[in-house]
Amino acid sequence: MQLNKLNKKEMEQLFTAILNLKNMEECYQLFEDLCTVGEVKSIAQRLEVARMLEEGCTYSQIESETGASTATISRVKRCLHYGTNGYKLALKRLKEENV
Template sequence: MQLNKLNQKEVEQLFAAILKLETMEECYQFFDDLCTVGEIKSLAQRLEVARMLQEGCTYNQIESETGASTATISRVKRCLHYGTDGYKLVLERIAEDVK
């Protein structure tokens, strides 16, 4: 699936690069070079917000545990309900790995 707003050669190159990563260490190496610490933490925070929303946590619980703003929580919630199911896909796969 390609999203029109992301359909650019550079974005496809980035996604292809991510798919080439084989280990957690390689992910750390690549993202450490690619992103600032703050950017990585922000991405990780959004994923955790999505996980907590799927588990039925309240905004207050999520804000308290993750430090995410209500604006971030709302945005993630909107994506969970009206997005392209990217969060759901990844969270399901992570859950399968835990089993």
């Protein structure tokens, strides 16, 4: 997915809404209303897969610890190598916050 495909009014509204949340509780509130539990878990799982890939974990370790399919792991790996560096930026910021 290319970034320019996301530059629609609705996407900017969503991203602005997320950036304007003040704390973790507000994030939970929005995402519980916005997404199904499965969708939120899937997004969180992808970020964890990215973190583990960046740490050098094997597919089998990642699959065992996260329950992610090899297809999901491959997709995240592709994004880490050929994407827009969104995962890397998010992981860097999380590391800086010690999360």
